[in-house]
Amino acid sequence: DADVTQTPRNRITKTGKRIMLECSQTKGHDRMYWYRQDPGLGLRLIYYSFDVKDINKGEISDGYSVSRQAQAKFSLSLESAIPNQTALYFCATSDLRSLAGGSSYNEQFFGPGTRLTVL
């Protein structure tokens, strides 16, 4: 079974509709992330969460909201979808590891992605 799952895998919706994308993980990680991927732009961070009910904005949070009610689940909502939100959306999880000297690192594990099309 996959450690990080996303539902739905594909979604086509219309402008103005409310959409929710779900992410679940069985890795027991505290940290979860939502990214958006557009052709030629790589991965851009939308929101991230370091613990249950902890929410932090990423680079491109406008037009999105998230909810983290349980350690294993992190949902992304588009309150009123617009066509330029058409993209691939990835959820990721990580467990923070501390390095000597106070810095830290995390390897992030990604889900399979959700392809969202807004007409």
Place this chain on the structure above:
Amino acid sequence: GESVGLHLPTLSVQEGDNSIINCAYSNSASDYFIWYKQESGKGPQFIIDIRSNMDKRQGQRVTVLLNKTVKHLSLQIAATQPGDSAVYFCAESGSTLGRLYFGRGTQLTVWP
């Protein structure tokens, strides 16, 4: 073959050749770097990482080189195979928050 990830986003190599994918980063405080591989229709998968106290790290058929002086990271793939065809992303982290910042990626195509 060689590419600069941000300026030449595609790299084509012959099967069996070595591939070199390059990445420039801007934050001199970054102390942790990862290479991810993303195959078509899938999420990014971890390949190899390196910490800033190292210059080189080797995995199975892959080597990551870090040059902190010029803020440059490279991924070398030995004896490239068709299954290596994918988009490769570098990512950096440099704060206690542990956030990763991703490059735009390089599309590697391996020809038989």
